[in-house]
Amino acid sequence: MPEPISVPVLFVKEPIVLPGMVVPIELDDAARTAVDAAQASNNGRLLIAPRLDDRYPTYGVLASIVQVGRLAGSGNAAAVVRGERRAHIGTGTTGPGAALWVEVTEVQEPEPTDETRALAAEYKKLLLAMLQRREAWQIIDFVNQLTDPAQLADTAGYASYLSDVQKRQLLETPNVDDRLRALIQWTGDHLAEVEVNDKIAEEVREGMEKTQKEFLLRQQLAAIRKELGEGEPDGSDDYRARIEAADLPEKVREAALREVAKLERTSEQSPEGGWIRTWLDTVLELPWNVKTEDSTDLKAAREILDNDHHGLEDVKDRIVEYLAVRARRTQRGMTVVGGRGSGAVMVLVGPPGVGKTSLGESVARALGRKFVRVALGGVRDEAEIRGHRRTYVGALPGRIVRAIGEAGSMNPVVLLDEIDKLGSDFRGDPAAALLEVLDPAQNHTFRDHYLDLDLDLSDVVFLATANVVENIPSALLDRMELVEIDGYTADDKLAIARDFLLPRQREKAALTEDEVTVTEAALRKIAADYTREPGVRQFERLLAKVMRKVATKIAEAESGGEAPITPVVVDEGDLVEYLGRPRFLPESAERTAVPGVATGLAVTGMGGDVLYIEATATDGEPGLQLTGQLGDVMKESAQIALSYVRAHAKELGVDPATLDRKIHVHVPAGAVPKDGPSAGVTMVTALVSMATGRKVRADVGMTGEVTLNGRVLPIGGVKQKLLAAQRAGLSTVFIPQRNEPDLDDVPAEVLETLDVKLMTDVADIVKQALEPVAAQETPAAA
Structure with a gap:
């Protein structure tokens, strides 16, 4: 086994250099340092290794420097190197100059066996077949002259059809048989892909008419799908089969089949065909008869709500009541009367930072339902709620229908965020469009303008959030249960900070409880003298600031070689250092x-x-x-x-x-x-x-x-x-x-x-x- 040698190492992102390759490498400061060190060494060689983001490379190529100069196009400094032998990278070592030196061991290529020669012959046959397609006759002559299987395998470094990952795999595979097997697989796959592409191009050329460019594109698409074994997804026959196979309500199925019949009578060149297909896709994607099973474990639901939020007892009681009634109706086999479900519609009104928006996700988890958030702040167009009529170009369903499709069930928890910030202009009043959505007596037949079909929203739990109840239209407020969240007391803020905010910000700063603690006196002073808010949003920002400064202090101590300063205890008297002087004092x-x-x-x-x-x-x-x-x-x-x-x-x-x-x-x-x-x-x-x-x-x-x-x-x-x-x-x-x-x-x-x-x-x-x-x-x- 060869003795390890010390050489300077040059890490390059590209190209991947294999033995036998002669390539130019543009020189930056680190590369020039390595080249200078190699030229000053006894053997004049350096190691070229790929630069990896996730790990340290295990193999590289010992290379000699052919020439140092400048690139013809850009004039940047560059060196031409010749890859010689594959080498295994050992430990780092020291050497003259500022270059990075490592110990490497050359990989010795064994004498080829009969199996190796057979693999080399198979690979050469595939390689020559591909080169003949490209009419690369000079390269064909060069390949024909190669007899060493290892040299033949390493010519793949010049292959444009191989990715850098594949070339790196060849570099890190010392066994020539394994390299040849991989190359046979990759080259065969690429050759098959080239043949398919050529066949598709030939089929398209045979059926092409020079005056019909659109026909050319359609033929190419049809040929590609034919080779992939896929049917025509846009055909009316396919839509008819999908509708028959889908689990759709009877009225929806009838409407969809009418549209399919219209599609069959529509020319392929007509833009109406595209609109019909889009409508059919939307209808087929909606979960018409899909519902998730509600959780009936009231104790578990209450624990979820309590674990996620402190206080807010009114909302938690309302959700548990809903679950209790739902469970009793299910146990007694009671069905929905008059097409109306038992979906809840609540509006949470309170100042920012009290947990209104995040409460929606907790409610969904407690119910065992899907969760979707619909942001209404700044919405001024009625079509955002009810959808556009299909007569308009670029028509889309409204946000409610899109939310149902995104949830994948007909009974999700839908959070209508910032409902008090709806606007209105010449395009209509979105708040008026929400009346039907949020009315428990009407929303079992909600009709979106784009779908023009009845959509049952009666089993959806709607949660709306608002900051000011006066900004909600009275007619809309009348259709919802009002739950006011007026803010937290000092004791509430202390409990929330201790149980929720501090652990979350400590985790974000990559700190542990053993490294930093904040006393209750400090938390109470932050709540009293540094914030004057009903919620805890600014409180959390201040805690995040404290955690960042503590993390910085620990990192500086560690990088300076000082003794660890943990655990850091942030007490009331330390807040001026971390947060500055108090912003709010009794006035x-x-x-x-x-x-x-x-x-x-x-x-x-x-x-x-x-x-x-x-x-x-x-x-x-x-x-x-x-x-x-x-x-x-x-x-x-x-x-x-x-x-x-x-x-x-x-x-x-x-x-x-x-x-x-x-x-x-x-x-x-x-x-x-x-x-x-x-x-x-x-x-x-x-x-x-x-x-x-x-x-x-x-x-x-x-x-x-x-x-x-x-x-x-x-x-x-x-x-x-x-x-x-x-x-x-x-x-x-x-x-x-x-x-x-x-x-x-x-x-x-x-x-x-x-x-x-x-x-x-x-x-x-x-x-x-x-x-x-x-x-x-x-x-x-x-």
Whole structure:
């Protein structure tokens, strides 16, 4: 066995060099280093090995350098090398220069046996047959002169019909018999493919008419399909057989056969034939009679929902109720009455980041059904829902039909995402088109304009998501069960971060629990001081940022040869290092430090939030000025508040003269549009505070609509507003008396931290919200 030798190695992506080949190789910096090292070595040789993405090569070719120069076309530096012997790559070693050196062992070719010569003769016969087809006479003479089976096999390095993977396999096969067997197989397959192509071309040429280019293309396609043994898929006979074999409802089968009869009477050159075929393909692809079996294990379904999402009890209870009723109907053999199924239609309304969209997948898993998501944000065309009529060019079925086809069953869970962001224009109103889809009394005969066939959607579980319930058309909302997801408490966020977000982000950063932990105090501080959101989307982004920085710190320590720093414990005091200074700090005391500022509560598309209302009086013509991009309803609330304060000035302890000035009411964050009646009591409190010079208590928030006689009327979004009050650090909240039933939906931990006062008269709110007179240091403004 030959002794190992040390040579510089040159890795090349292409070409694959085999023994006996003479090829030019373009030189980059690494290649030039290897060539220079080879020229400076004693034997003047280097190893050329293929560059692999997934592993280290085991074989290469010892090559000598024939010439070093530049390529004729591009002028780039290149070297012409001659492959000499196949070599097995051993371990790396050291050598002069900056090149990579390895120890290699030359592969000795044994004396050919009778079997080897027989294989070589068979391969030569196939190779000559292929070369004769190409009329490559000079190469034929060269091949005829070869007698060594190993040399004959290695000429395959020049074969254009072999892929780089096949050539690499030849390089890594030291046994010449195995190489010849592989080449016989590959060359035979290629020769058969060439013969088939030539036969197809000959058949096409025989039947071609020079003046009919379209006929030529059709003949080529027919000849190819004939050689593959495939029938004509576009023929009407084929469609008729497919329809007869398909499991279709009777009315659908009749409509499909009518279209097939129309196709039979249609010319092949007519564009109508293509439209009919497309319609037939769509009908045949729909799962008309395919339904998945619902899970009847209520306990397992509940566990799936609980494992995927924290809280959201209303949605989980509704899904379990649906399963329970479905299971009882199945057990008792109850059939569907009047063609109507028992599909559920629910709309999940809540701010971003509370898990509305991801809940759809969990519901599908709990039910054991297929899941399809239909994004409706920005959809303005009614045809997106109902489909285009077939008279239009490029007509397609609507998104509902496509969702059923994608699911592959007639009872999937379909998530209609962002249903409150539907638009409308001259192309129709998509929300109106959804009325039939989401009406349990109608959707068993839903008719798509493209299909023009009744589609039973009664067994589909529709889940819709929205951020603002007011943006959903009332007629559409009437057809769905409303489930409001108002956001998470601080304890909820802590549990979600600990059980869901932190493990997920730790895994994304390729970290383990042994390498990094985040304390509960740190998680609670992130929720309180770094985010002010009802959901957990920003919370998760911040956790991802912490994990990235921890991963970077560990990687830098490892690359610098330092001792491992794990486990990394992220505590409350470390958050400034990872996330910077807190973005949200209690500001109520600062904002209400002067008279004329009251803290209100509002609901936006992003959930509940605090709303500061400022009032001041200046010299000038008496009147009311409003700023802060207020809507019409909020402007009316300000007018009502001022009229009430003027009418009841004596009862409120206000000098009427202070109101005979120019009153300016401002709601900060002027770039954000604001509207709604629930700021009425806050405006009254701010005006009285300005007029009396008494500051509003910093720990107080309020919400409620006010009338001209001071009655406090109910408002919406109580739960979201109380969650916002808790996040803002308030301790006392005034709400209307008639909103008392809404407190049943508020988590107990929120009610424990807030003193919620139920009020009917705004004067009582003012009396309790303003600081006592004895605490004032300045007299009322004059």
